[in-house]
Amino acid sequence: MPVLGYWSVRGLAEPIRTLLAHTGTEYENKTYDMGPAPTYDRSQWLNVKPTIDLDLPNLPYYMDGDVKLTESSAIIRHLGRKTGLAGATEQEKMRIDVAESLCRDQNLGFVRLVTSPDYDNAKPAFEADISNQLQKLVILLKDNKFISGEKVSYADFLILELLDRYESFSPSALAAFPTLKALQTRLLDLPGVKARRDSPEFKKISSRFFGRMHPFGHGEESY
Ligand SMILES: N[C@@H](CCC(=O)N[C@@H](CS)C(=O)NCC(=O)O)C(=O)O
Structure with missing residues (x-):
């Protein structure tokens, strides 16, 4: 196994x-x-x-x-x-690559914050930038069902973890981002998830x- x-x-x-x-x-x-x-x-x-x-x-x-x-x-x-969750067409693969890269950057931002020797002072700037970061995901997602298009891909699971983190850090983080909230719900509704x-x-x-x-x-x- x-x-x-x-x-x-x-x-x-x-x-x-x-x-x-x-x-x-x-x-x-x-x-x-x-x-x-x-x-x-x-x-x-x-x-x-x-x-x-x-x-x-x-x-x-x-x-x-x-x-x-x-x-x-x-x-x-x-x-x-x-x-079979890595995209079939070049379009899907490119979208997955972009999503993965955005997630990497944003996760790094989180890691920089939580490892900062001055967490309390670093927190407000991080908080103020969350909307800008989420907006990038909104732009990538457009009106697609999942981040690569119609089909779920591994990049969606990276995004799900990131969205959960943001919500845990700031419970209203997704309130102004209905398409991301819907993506999160769609992923959480997958039977295995x-x-x-x-x-x-x-x-x-x-x-x-x-x-x-x-x-x-x-x-x-x-x-
Ligand atoms: N670039 C590596 C980073 C791995 C890493 O830093 N792992 C940390 C936990 S997040 C760790 O504790 N590794 C165990 C070790 O360094 O022995 C990856 O993406 O997997």
Whole structure:
């Protein structure tokens, strides 16, 4: 059975888990727990890291027979191609590439914020820029059903995670963006995605967008 390894948080792995759930792929969701403050002990993973059969050991990793992959974007692209969720036409593929790139930039913005040594002072500027960032997704989506067009693709799962993050950070973030809210609802209504969201495994980590040492998305109440 394939194995997906990651911290017991959403982070870089949740879009991959969502794709696996949507495609009904059986897999072992191998999670590593980080210890509590003040040390946030990472030994559960660090003890395994030197011995694991990966060229570039890291989290997330994905192993399925000869496939031994790290790098979250390589994993989701591989699974997208394998499951027919990577676009069929050049138009669809280009839209997926643009969406993936926008998500990468916006996720980086989040990471910069939560790792900022001056989080409280960095927060207002980040908050004020959310609308500009979301507007880019609106422009890309237009009146399409999914980000690549009529068919769901792996990029939609990257977008879903990003939209969830924004809403968790600022509950009214999507209020002025009905097309994005509708996309989020459409994705959450996909049977496999719904099943994942209703699962005890997901509920345990639903507020853990980042590691537990961060000032936002640490999900501390769920540990
Ligand atoms: N570029 C890598 C980044 C991976 C990464 O930074 N993983 C973090 C968690 S988000 C980690 O703790 N890795 C374990 C390690 O460094 O040993 C990817 O996209 O997968």
